[in-house]
Amino acid sequence: MRKALESKEKRISSYKLLLLGFLVAFGIFNRVTFVAWLVLPSIFVFRYGFRNKLQSLLAVQSFLFFCLIFIAADSYYFTGSINTSIITPLNNLLYNSKTSNLAQHGLHPYYQHILVNYPTMFGPLIFLAFPFTTNSIRSTSFLTMASGMIVLSLVPHQELRFLIPMVPLWASCINISRSTTNKVFVVLWIPFNLGMLVFMGKLHQGGVVPALQELQQYPGNYSKKRDISICDRLHGFKVRIPRAVAIGHYAVKGTCPSHRSRERHARFQKHQSPLPPALEL
Template structure:
């Protein structure tokens, strides 16, 4: 009964319009909306045909059905359907893993109550699908070792297909299974060459099919091997520098504690033999994954998402866990569920939904996460953003003569660039709407001598954690506001029109 309560609560959080990271839209739903809905949007560099660094296969298999049969519903409802599917799929995957690897009440409780389950796993990250695929692979690995006297032909076919899909979903997938794979090869496939041949055939056939399909979808004249293109990009440190470089210990000391929360304070060191540890698939995957991922200099918390259920599966807790730890755990995850699952940047999705019936002129987004332009569902949309020249942010790629169906993402640029952008559009007699969080209202006030910002719509359920300034109390304010922007020299005309 308790599990259903936590599952229902997690489901409620999962369908909230929070916005954790731009990749959850631009590397999945944006692409599919363009493909299926024939709309205009923002194509990330990974899916540009010149780079072809991401495979379409995982997207089509995971979300293709939804976009095919629910393309008529409004974008926010479509987003909720996607998140509900991801949440339920993950619930099945971790239950499947517990049944095959070893059920534990503590693991079941921790996974079902973790904010990672309701927030990250429900969102359309490639990392979320990576977790599901990893749980399936480790479960099948465990079956092969536990029942090694059987041939396991069906399991070998499923492994070949799943591992191929995992690689084409994210190039990081192999790091989670490299050590477990060695153990499985040594204990099972080394002694069952027929099963090894079946696995190899399934793996190679799947890879060939994925390459062929990607080649068609990219409309390329040569074979497209998306994982290889992605790997080449990530091996170049100068490319990673564009996304941010981190110390090697970031995953160990910063990301992992955030991932598993206060449970890490109550974990008891395992007292098992080396042989037992060598057969512990979740533990091997944790060691393998976090060690190899730490080699790369760009390290984000979501890269470790697949490790969360594995950590809970192989953890044993001190006696103090039942006395105080469980209460701290619940409080922590309720807090994080509200912050990351309900409030974080949620005004972006809420206002996009509210504006969907409005006539789109020029929308300028400032100091927010990049607006998921697929939610405009606009077949004439022009999406523009800033560019960098010698580390200086500019708007050289913005065509200010386009004053209809134009969405401009100014990201976190300074007020000078915002001033320039608004001036250029208004000089073209454009109707400009500015969307900015309340947390930067003091910065916006610096432009009051030039412009008048007239609030027309707002969402109070918007938490901006990127622009908090201890010295500025306004930076702690919640909310996202849509303003009509006019030049101050025309403000009295606007006022008279409104009053009449």
């Protein structure tokens, strides 16, 4: 749409508008923070929409149509029926809009993304992009990257992995020349990644998969003391119950006999949807 506006094209193909509606719906239902990356680039969409109001309705209709499909799919998955509507992105947004809920997963300062997570992702290569060139700043990739960074920085719970969509956008905004200085940064980037592989891949996240494999060994009989002990330990260490696909009966039933688990199960029954914690941002 930006290209059509800048080249003064009157209309773009209806197929592209239908595809746009599908991609936006799919992105939102896949991860609610997808919207964060669309705020600034959507300026061009609205400008085109005001210029071609009638044709732009195709994108809106496509978006609503696929939203209904995804709602029906989620409803059937979580409740076994499509009679009760489950709007997963809405539930996710409502949960994460409360600071008290985010506090259970950790609160961070608003500069966490820009001063800590962003440099941690790229390491020495960050110097290749600073300062960005004028052409890069005017690009759609930069607007998308800036949009996600700004919006996600307003959320008090900030994890490095929330910025992963920024990687291809950032890469398209830099120009790796053959200068000696750039070669030095590229060479330093190799040991940096090896170090982060050990730190983030093993020391930081290395216990997730073994923990899920261990939980899969336990049946869903909560009357046994052994199962009660496992549930209490999970909630004692503030570890949320993973999805059903990860540990089966635990996530489906959500009835571990601890006090916090009973509260979560009650909220599950009220909203008819698994609570989407901050980790699902």
